[in-house]
Amino acid sequence: MIMVTGGAGFIGANFILDWIAAEGTAVLNLDKLTYAGNLGNLASLTNDSRHIFVRGDINDRPLVGRLLAEHKPRAIVHFAAESHVDRSIHGPDEFIQTNLLGTFNLLEEVRSYWNGLAQEAHSAFRFLHISTDEVYGSLNADDAPFREDTPYAPNSPYSASKAGSDHLVRAYHHTYELPTLTTHCSNNYGPYQFPEKLIALVVHNALAGKALPVYGKGLNVRDWLYVGDHCSSLRSVLARGRAGETYNIGGNNELTNIEVVRMICGELDRLRPRASGTYADLISFVTDRPGHDLRYAIDATKINRELGWRPQETFATGLAKTVRWYLDHAEWVRDVTSGAYRNWVEQNYLSRGNT
Numbered sequence: 596m597i598m599v600t601g602g603a604g605f606i607g608a609n610f611i612l613d614w615i616a617a618e619g620t621a622v623l624n625l626d627k628l629t630y631a632g633n634l635g636n637l638a639s640l641t642n643d644s645r646h647i648f649v650r651g652d653i654n655d656r657p658l659v660g661r662l663l664a665e666h667k668p669r670a671i672v673h674f675a676a677e678s679h680v681d682r683s684i685h686g687p688d689e690f691i692q693t694n695l696l697g698t699f700n701l702l703e704e705v706r707s708y709w710n711g712l713a714q715e716a717h718s719a720f721r722f723l724h725i726s727t728d729e730v731y732g733s734l735n736a737d738d739a740p741f742r743e744d745t746p747y748a749p750n751s752p753y754s755a756s757k758a759g760s761d762h763l764v765r766a767y768h769h770t771y772e773l774p775t776l777t778t779h780c781s782n783n784y785g786p787y788q789f790p791e792k793l794i795a796l797v798v799h800n801a802l803a804g805k806a807l808p809v810y811g812k813g814l815n816v817r818d819w820l821y822v823g824d825h826c827s828s829l830r831s832v833l834a835r836g837r838a839g840e841t842y843n844i845g846g847n848n849e850l851t852n853i854e855v856v857r858m859i860c861g862e863l864d865r866l867r868p869r870a871s872g873t874y875a876d877l878i879s880f881v882t883d884r885p886g887h888d889l890r891y892a893i894d895a896t897k898i899n900r901e902l903g904w905r906p907q908e909t910f911a912t913g914l915a916k917t918v919r920w921y922l923d924h925a926e927w928v929r930d931v932t933s934g935a936y937r938n939w940v941e942q943n944y945l946s947r948g949n950t
């Protein structure tokens with residue numbers, strides 16, 4: 596059995612579905628079910644005894660301690676986080692509570708549990724911390740991609756809180772020899788992504804005939820990775836990664852935001868043409884994100900060399916699957932975009948002028 600935190604969110608849910616299909620062993624899923632957590636993502640496991648769901652906070656140390664003692668996981672895969680940069684700009688508090696303090700509280704309970712394990716289980720145990728490429732800061736157009744030894748330079752409250760959690764994980768390995776693994780992944784996209792992140796938001800708005808908001812001039816660059824490829828990389832790191840090491844994970848798909856938005860429009864034009872015109876007519880350039888990082892790019896040589904992992908999807912194949920998934924799951928989208936979602940859209944977009 597492994598324990599996953601944040602397994603009802605976008606990547607966590609994809610990871611659990613992938614894990615149960617590929618490994619077949621049980622998963623204990625601890626998730627607070629914030630606005631981003633949705634048990635509907637795991638509906639296909641409702642009657643599967645290999646998925647054990649517990650609603651709770653990683654900051655609840657008595658709960659975490661009890662779960663560890665009762666289920667005796669051989670590994671923790673730690674996804675739980677506040678993950679949206681724009682929300683961290685509007686309100687950083689939750690980011691510090693969960694990403695920094697939550698990781699600290701989790702580490703403390705895990706350390707105590709791990710110290711009590713018998714020798715074989717003690718040596719086999721792993722704590723896999725899911726971090727982000729954003730901790731390395733922003734690149735200029737001709738800078739070399741991020742490597743594992745690129746210095747930290749986080750620029751948003753989100754990336755700073757993730758950087759802080761990475762330092763704690765590093766320190767727990769260095770000081771207590773907790774067998775940790777840390778991954779730094781680029782932008783994910785795919786099924787079950789909450790429509791606050793660029794690709795999911797653009798698909799959702801386009802289908803609703805709403806404006807497609809592109810920050811600034813749309814020239815910021817991200818390296819997109821299909822979520823299924825991220826999941827397979829995490830299985831490789833957990834199985835064969837060296838304790839105490841960090842691994843960068845990327846998709847070799849550097850694109851400007853405007854290129855991404857135009858490709859989504861092209862895909863929708865093909866699969867669900869509008870009555871007149873193209874979805875690209877909905878593109879609207881709006882006031883930029885404060886402190887907006889210009890470019891992220893990943894050098895994934897280490898994970899490829901040491902673990903033999905490489906992504907299977909190109910951006911074209913991954914995007915086609917993703918757009919098709921959203922078209923086929925209108926009900927899922929309806930469920931997650933009711934209520935509080937509308938408040939967020941008003942808070943983030945109504946005050947942005949067109950540029």
Ligand code: NAD
Binds near residue numbers: 604628633728780781
């Ligand atoms: P998400 O926002 O979709 O999901 C986060 C999940 O964590 C939700 O289910 C939420 O309910 C849960 N959660 C939040 N606070 C919690 C708490 N205190 N206790 C327990 N559960 C809590 O996030 P995501 O996009 O799936 O990202 C997952 C992880 O991967 C994060 O750590 C993020 O930093 C990292 N990451 C994300 C991306 C990306 O492109 N989305 C890329 C690289 C790394």
Ligand code: DAU
Binds near residue numbers: 679794815
């Ligand atoms: O790089 C990994 C990170 O990728 C993860 O750590 C984060 O959890 C994840 O949210 C993501 O961060 P970004 O800020 O890069 O993702 P987002 O989808 O919010 O934005 C992608 C790009 O699109 C970014 O340059 C901002 C821009 N954007 C975003 C939104 C929501 C727009 O132009 N318009 C929008 O409405």
